[in-house]
Amino acid sequence: MAEEKIIIGAIVNNHFGVLMRITELFAKRCYNIDSLEVGITDDPALSRMTIVAMGDALVREQIVKQLSKLHDVRRAAVIPKEKANVREHMLIKLCNDENGNAELTALVNDCGAKVIDISSRSITVEVTGEVESNDAFIKSAKEFGILEICRAGAQALHRGSECLLDA
Amino acid sequence: MQLKNENNSTNKEMLNGAQIVVRSLIAQRTDIVFGYPGGQVLDIYDELYKHSDKIKHVISAHEQGAAHAADGYARATGKVGVVLATSGPGATNLVTGIATAYLDSVPMVAITGNVATALLGKDSFQEVDILGITIPVTKQNYIVKDINELAHTLREAFAIAKNGRPGPVLIDIPRDVQTASCECTIVADEDMLAYSHTSKLASNNSKAASQASKADSQTSKTASQSNTTTESSTHINISSYVNQYTSEQLAAVVALLNISKRPYIYCGGGVLAACAEEDVMRFAQQIDACIGCSMMGLTAIPASHPRNLGMTGMHGREAAIRAKDRADLVIGIGVRFSDRATGNKAHYTAGTRFIHIDIDAAEIDKNISVDASLVGDIKQILGQLCALLPARELLDWRDEIAGFYVEEQQHLAAQRGQSSGCVSASTTTNTSANTAANDAANASANTTTNASTSSLTPQEVIAAVRKRASDSTLVATDVGQHQMWVAQSYGFQQSRRFLTSGGLGTMGFGLGAAIGGCMGLAAMAETAPQKTILFTGDGSFGMNLNEMATAVSQNLPIVVVIMNNGVLGMVRQWQNLFYEQRYSSTTLARATDFVALARAFGADGCCVNDALQLESALDAAFAATGPYVVDCCIDADDKVFPMIPPGGTVNDMLLG
Incomplete structure (x- = not known):
């Protein structure tokens, strides 16, 4: 069976150790995590995770079932790619010098990125987009020299009014 | 006031x-x-x-x-x-x-x-x-x-x-x-579980409500805050405890059962956990299936039950394995189709349809892909299936199974004839000069002198113990050859009377388990501790024999039967079969006197070298009020057969 990118949304208890349980599960079961993003929800007792993993249909089923067995996982479900709004937030610190500045500004503007910090030798931009477009941005930004990079991992919600708890 | x-x-x-x-x-x-x-x-x-x-x-x-x-x-x-x-x-x-x-x-x-x-x-x-x-x-x-x-x-x-x-x-x-x-x-937790069930539903509802209106979400928050001191974050994953199948899934299972001409029930430890032993037997009767058990499910069906073919898997009974291979439908109940049970998965699944019934949804399609499945309480599911299925008779299938029995008995008889002539590793015929040289080198490097030779067979030891025990006698084992021999030939009649480490295969498990089981049953029945048997090997026993101290301090009537061959028998068996008899670090060369050791702990014991000594030793052991060690000398090259080599199929089965 073909391997593909799997996007999983999970509502979990906002306890210490929950992240450890989930990453341990992935390690134990030999599932590969591409990215894992977690943050508190409007209910302080709950956090929401977006996990991106690689695997075939059987692995996809197993990941969801195994996650659902964890007592701190309230809900785990695959968000099908075609039904998902996926975004990733990223900060990139680039080299700043007189020659590249104009082109760099063009790139930043083209990609809808936002400059959040400038120094004589660096420029830090904030980019939010689909994972693939962020990849493309990084590729383009490489020619200006990347000092450091910080990617948050994919976040996903269902398109339309559908929610994880209904899925 | x-x-x-x-x-x-x-x-x-x-x-x-x-x-x-x-x-x-x-x-x-x-x-x-x-x-x-x-x-x-x-x-x-x-x-x-x-x-x-x-x-x-x-x-x-x-x-x-x-x-x-x-x-x-x-x-x-x-x-x-x-x-x-x-x-x-x-x-x-x-x-x-x-x-x-x-x-x-x-x-x-x-x-x-x-x-x-x-x-x-x-x-x-x-x-x-x-x-x-x-x-x-x-x-x-x-x-x-x-x-x-x-x-x-x-x-x-x-x-x-x-x-x-x-x-x-x-x-x-x-x-x-x-x-x-x-x-x-x-x-007690029963009350909490009832609470939790409603609370999870309530929390889901409140979640939904909070999406609809902020006012609602605020009320749900205040409600949860009032609970925090005693019941904060109560959350049991109740969803995994209730039946999770649809009527379509049920219909798919019924359809497969109805068209099957050669159904085979594969019964596992989940049947014991669900207290569904009777239900499996009734279900087997209704669909006219034979039953093979995983080691964990072995005691669910009495060994004497006419439909029970015994243990299946790597060291399973020949008839059980052949019947599985011939079956057109395998119904796995409370099993996880582990590698030790299936062997070569491609062969195991080829040409056979599978139904999987288990309480754990994650077991479905984990090890093998199945054609239909029902997730939920086994007892309830089987009850529902029995109500939906017509009773039937599959006479051709019964005849075929009877044939497997006959074949198995013939092979067992032949095996018994062979083993009486077999003496020890040194007499094993060796056609490969290279292997013989290796063996000789090993003999000088690691003293093989402690690898014992004996005419006493493990099966004789088990039979002699079995005839003194009642069906309700608790039996524990450690891990290795002795464990397989007991699983194959003890003949368990009552559920939960076989304590053995199946999944993890923990050497050193048995003595502690025997102590706990013996005391637990006595407490439950409010009686004095009853005779309990531990089958162990000299390797396994060596791991946690310190618990003899506990058995003595609690004065538990545990009969410790050591199948002593001076080697790590199961590993040696693999070395013998798959590593050209290079016995790397499996010949123990110890001089432990288990009888003296038993006495040092404050227990008693005796040595057994032949069938005659076995009878009197077991008489003494069963008469003892406290723990008693029976140190049985068996041959270092007794092997566990049948054996399907790892990754092998029924066609690779070694019968001995």
């Missing part, structure tokens, strides 16, 4: 952590706690001392033995086993025992002390992150840092351990939490 009455009506009282622990255990109807005291559990032990009329504490020789005892207690009685240990090494010594219970889905609660919360994370004396260590081998685990969480956490631990697919749960309690006090209510 009125105020006091109100307090009484809610049953709240001021208790410290240690009191909460012991009173919670009493509320859970725990009658025996196995454990080992230490610096960070002094307060709990003090409280146990005060309640020794309600809870018996059994001190083991080593925490691992206590964990296996709690496990054996749970396997034999079906109740939750409880083990208690101190922090650091006390806690880490439990890990093998917890993992053993985890792999075999045994309900167990392990309680550990830890250093005071202020000392956590400072590499304090005897501090270890037992929560982190046991995440992979527990169903759930906790460190309770807030006294207000303790009573609730204990209830939840018991509920999780025994509901759904059972398993071990660990609770780590820092010392200052044991001494801190709070107002709380101690109730």
